Amino acid sequence: MYNELNKLDELSRRKFMQYSAKALLGVGLASTSANPLLAATGGIRPTARNVIYLYLSGGISHIDTFDPKPDWDQQGPVETIATNVDGVQFSSYLPQLAKRMNHLALVRSMHSNQGAHEPGTYFMHTSYTQRGTIKHPGLGAWLTSMSGRTNSTLPGNVRIGGSNNAPGGAGFLNAKYDPLHLGSPDDGLPYVDRHHSVDDNEMRERLAIAEMMDLSFHKHYSSKKVNAYNDVYSDAIRLMNSKDLAAFDLNNEPQSVRKTYGESKFGKGCLLARRLVEHGVRFVEVTSGGWDTHDDNHQRVEELTAPMDQSIAALLDDLYYRGLLDETLVVIATEFGRSPEINSNSGRNHHPSAFSCALAGGGIQGGQVYGSTDERGGSVVENRVTIPDFNATIAYSLGLPLEKVVYSPSGRPFTVADKGQPVTALF
Amino acid sequence: MPEFLLPFGPFHIVLLHLPIGVLAAILFVEVFLRDKDDRKLPALGMLYFLFVLTTAFAIGSGLIYEKSGKFGDEVEDHERWGFIFGACALVTYVLSWVRRKKKNPGVLAVYVVALIATTGAMVVTGHLGGELVHGKGFLTKGFKSDERPAPPPPKESSSNEPPQTSTTVSSGVTPSVLANSERMDSQVMTIAAVDPKVALFNAAHAVLERNCFECHGATKQKGDYRVDSAEAIMTVGRGRKEPVVAGDPNASELYYRILLPADDDDVMPPSKKPRLSPQAIEAVHDWIAAGAYWPTQAELDAAKGSHSNVGTPATDKAIATINQTGAKAEYNAWGDGSVRVDLGVVFPEQLGTALQAIGSLKSELIWLDCSKLKLPNGFFNGVTRFENLERLHLDGTNVTDTDLAALGQLPKLKYLNLYDTQVSDQGLATIEQLYGLEKLFLSGTKVSEPAVESLRRNRPEIDVVYRK
Numbered sequence: 001m002y003n004e005l006n007k008l009d010e011l012s013r014r015k016f017m018q019y020s021a022k023a024l025l026g027v028g029l030a031s032t033s034a035n036p037l038l039a040a041t042g043g044i045r046p047t048a049r050n051v052i053y054l055y056l057s058g059g060i061s062h063i064d065t066f067d068p069k070p071d072w073d074q075q076g077p078v079e080t081i082a083t084n085v086d087g088v089q090f091s092s093y094l095p096q097l098a099k100r101m102n103h104l105a106l107v108r109s110m111h112s113n114q115g116a117h118e119p120g121t122y123f124m125h126t127s128y129t130q131r132g133t134i135k136h137p138g139l140g141a142w143l144t145s146m147s148g149r150t151n152s153t154l155p156g157n158v159r160i161g162g163s164n165n166a167p168g169g170a171g172f173l174n175a176k177y178d179p180l181h182l183g184s185p186d187d188g189l190p191y192v193d194r195h196h197s198v199d200d201n202e203m204r205e206r207l208a209i210a211e212m213m214d215l216s217f218h219k220h221y222s223s224k225k226v227n228a229y230n231d232v233y234s235d236a237i238r239l240m241n242s243k244d245l246a247a248f249d250l251n252n253e254p255q256s257v258r259k260t261y262g263e264s265k266f267g268k269g270c271l272l273a274r275r276l277v278e279h280g281v282r283f284v285e286v287t288s289g290g291w292d293t294h295d296d297n298h299q300r301v302e303e304l305t306a307p308m309d310q311s312i313a314a315l316l317d318d319l320y321y322r323g324l325l326d327e328t329l330v331v332i333a334t335e336f337g338r339s340p341e342i343n344s345n346s347g348r349n350h351h352p353s354a355f356s357c358a359l360a361g362g363g364i365q366g367g368q369v370y371g372s373t374d375e376r377g378g379s380v381v382e383n384r385v386t387i388p389d390f391n392a393t394i395a396y397s398l399g400l401p402l403e404k405v406v407y408s409p410s411g412r413p414f415t416v417a418d419k420g421q422p423v424t425a426l427f
Numbered sequence: 428m429p430e431f432l433l434p435f436g437p438f439h440i441v442l443l444h445l446p447i448g449v450l451a452a453i454l455f456v457e458v459f460l461r462d463k464d465d466r467k468l469p470a471l472g473m474l475y476f477l478f479v480l481t482t483a484f485a486i487g488s489g490l491i492y493e494k495s496g497k498f499g500d501e502v503e504d505h506e507r508w509g510f511i512f513g514a515c516a517l518v519t520y521v522l523s524w525v526r527r528k529k530k531n532p533g534v535l536a537v538y539v540v541a542l543i544a545t546t547g548a549m550v551v552t553g554h555l556g557g558e559l560v561h562g563k564g565f566l567t568k569g570f571k572s573d574e575r576p577a578p579p580p581p582k583e584s585s586s587n588e589p590p591q592t593s594t595t596v597s598s599g600v601t602p603s604v605l606a607n608s609e610r611m612d613s614q615v616m617t618i619a620a621v622d623p624k625v626a627l628f629n630a631a632h633a634v635l636e637r638n639c640f641e642c643h644g645a646t647k648q649k650g651d652y653r654v655d656s657a658e659a660i661m662t663v664g665r666g667r668k669e670p671v672v673a674g675d676p677n678a679s680e681l682y683y684r685i686l687l688p689a690d691d692d693d694v695m696p697p698s699k700k701p702r703l704s705p706q707a708i709e710a711v712h713d714w715i716a717a718g719a720y721w722p723t724q725a726e727l728d729a730a731k732g733s734h735s736n737v738g739t740p741a742t743d744k745a746i747a748t749i750n751q752t753g754a755k756a757e758y759n760a761w762g763d764g765s766v767r768v769d770l771g772v773v774f775p776e777q778l779g780t781a782l783q784a785i786g787s788l789k790s791e792l793i794w795l796d797c798s799k800l801k802l803p804n805g806f807f808n809g810v811t812r813f814e815n816l817e818r819l820h821l822d823g824t825n826v827t828d829t830d831l832a833a834l835g836q837l838p839k840l841k842y843l844n845l846y847d848t849q850v851s852d853q854g855l856a857t858i859e860q861l862y863g864l865e866k867l868f869l870s871g872t873k874v875s876e877p878a879v880e881s882l883r884r885n886r887p888e889i890d891v892v893y894r895k
Binding site for chain 1: 494633640645646755759769774775798820842866
């Protein structure tokens with residue numbers, strides 16, 4: 001080996017070490033599980049395994065919540081309160097979260113270039129802007145496809161509330177990475193029980209018949225898509241027989257715990273998310289709707305934040321005391337903020353150029369604020385974080401290989417968070 | 428869009444010239460037959476009909492052409508202006524009829540404005556389209572001085588590197604000396620088997636793959652140039668300059684383009700995309716400087732086998748066995764070959780098998796999650812073999828105070844989760860003797876508040892998470 005090395009010119013010899021190391025550490029073609037960034041930043045070992053992604057759909061007003069501007073004359077009626085971290089202030093709509101700021105890494109310098117709901121939501125979930133020609137995968141699909149499921153009988157990717165075909169599904173990846181959608185947390189997982197007249201044997205017979213009927217079709221059309229559907233069916237059967245089905249049933253949770261999360265749909269969704277993560281579901285998205293406050297912003301934000309504040313605070317506490325917060329990254333995300341100026345309907349309009357998102361758990365250093373906005377909350381003045389950067393940070397905490405190029409069926413190259421760079425200062 | 432239309436896309440390049448010609452004719456007629464309405468208006472009527480018709484064809488074929496995917500995001504501006512032009516054309520057409528029927532100066536004024544707007548939209552659309560085909564700044568290139576801007580100063584070339592670097596290597600010191608820790612050492616030795624030329628290629632290829640393939644690869648070949656194979660990357664594209672000169676980065680157009688300032692018309696990746704990092708540029712430079720060697724598939728496979736593997740075959744096998752029991756074992760994403768096992772999700776009847784399989788792991792296991800399991804007798808004796816264990820989840824298990832004594836043999840244990848267990852103050856006394864411990868979860872146990880307080884006092888470095 002050493003002789004081989006000597007034959008090379010000077011440059012190659014010197015660079016050889018350097019680049020071999022780079023290749024080894026995952027920049028090269030053959031990288032699989034090694035994460036180059038971990039090596040580069042020297043020994044940070046993010047511990048996130050799971051993600052609870054809380055999506056405030058419609059665009060939450062950052063000025064009235066996480067990034068208050070008491071000196072701005074269009075701040076509106078809300079007061080500013082201190083949090084349990086020195087120098088960090090929230091609006092008085094978030095009294096419970098203010099007491100848990102020590103868990104949060106608040107990013108006040110989010111920046112998007114998509115000012116409408118659908119493209120904004122798409123961008124937030126996939127790191128790519130919407131295109132007619134391709135569907136990009138969401139983070140949950142990236143996670144389960146790259147790192148696998150923890151619980152082999154439960155789905156790896158679940159979405160609670162919101163719409164079934166909202167962006168951020170499997171995209172061009174295999175259909176089996178699509179999130180399982182639960183419309184209402186109260187209903188748990190519907191249609192999972194066998195019909196009462198079907199016993200074990202009957203079930204087995206029926207499955208055998210179905211398989212027999214499929215056999216010739218599969219022989220003739222053994223395409224990826226056909227196989228993917230087959231996987232979806234067998235996953236469903238495994239799920240029906242899972243010992244962990246109880247995870248979906250909120251009735252198994254003591255009243256005292258249910259009370260802390262509150263009676264709102266979002267609160268129940270958060271509780272269900274905790275139960276699922278506890279049972280090895282890796283990515284759970286919970287949607288809270290109605291944040292599009294074009295009219296009557298102040299009253300509506302006040303009404304919307306009350307249950308949101310309670311539920312997220314309860315979730316953080318619950319995860320923290322159970323020891324789940326270390327390995328569960330809680331993400332508070334939205335598609336954009338709202339304008340500093342109050343419009344003629346006493347509402348606020350869409351405002352993608354500056355807004356706030358937050359992270360907690362999963363190896364994140366709580367109690368810090370990253371980035372800031374100007375005196376009216378209108379634009380980012382320090383440490384701008386783009387949507388791909390934010391998603392790269394999530395992926396980084398999960399140890400996903402950010403550099404790994406995955407090709408769509410049409411041969412186009414894509415990566416987890418496009419070209420986003422993780423904000424390592426948050427760890 | 429029906430498939431059979433796709434071949435008509437390229438006709439856009441021909442059809443687009445028709446509305447331009449017709450519009451020029453309209454302007455000509457309007458200007459030179461100013462006061463001869465009896466001759467002018469019928470002629471204009473025909474011209475306008477032709478104008479709207481050819482515009483429709485141009486836009487239609489353009490939309491088909493877009494589907495070929497030959498052009499990327501840059502096509503969007505052209506498309507938007509194309510629609511604006513189309514709308515202007517329609518409005519002007521309608522106004523030309525209104526004007527013919529109603530001879531009043533107001534209508535005439537509106538019509539003239541619309542006609543000028545249409546002409547403006549056409550110029551913009553046409554120019555954007557032209558830039559797509561001929562490259563940015565194609566129109567003015569001839570007027571600019573022929574001299575290309577000098578590339579930014581080349582980085583220190585290999586010849587004037589500090590001499591001690593070369594002496595270190597050539598004086599017979601083995602690579603392992605360069606490494607300053609045992610762990611680094613083993614990595615260097617693993618890579619040593621990789622052909623250095625392949626390593627250089629891998630680094631450069633990763634940059635190309637991530638930043639260039641989208642437009643110069645299998646799906647699009649902008650500028651008739653692609654970079655995804657050995658022959659293609661050397662083949663001159665529409666730029667007419669040699670893209671890669673093996674051994675001479677400064678003569679290589681590819682390298683020149685990635686060095687250009689962000690606002691240059693020729694810069695790659697194009698202005699709107701993120702710049703390459705200095706490391707990425709260096710990787711490309713060094714690969715070209717070393718001869719731009721593109722390895723064969725066999726060489727790549729060989730390189731792959733020798734350095735991408737984290738862990739050992741024995742560990743691979745143990746992981747596979749464990750995963751068959753429903754439990755989840757995997758390498759941590761830290762690239763150090765360490766292993767995490769989540770036993771909590773095991774199929775209940777296979778717990779015994781899983782525990783047996785875990786027995787074939789040893790020092791590599793550093794994270795063990797046993798949440799909610801009914802652990803069999805002897806489990807805690809078995810656990811002591813994992814000398815590097817750092818994180819242990821026992822929440823919701825049947826762990827007892829006496830079981831905890833075994834943990835004293837795990838010197839690296841940092842994280843211990845006892846949430847929702849029967850552990851009491853007696854167990855806490857044992858825990859106080861665990862000297863590596865950094866994080867401890869005690870909610871939902873039988874410990875008393877005073878005992879927790881005393882632990883916090885005696886071992887302030889432990890982060891004790893507890894609420895009654």
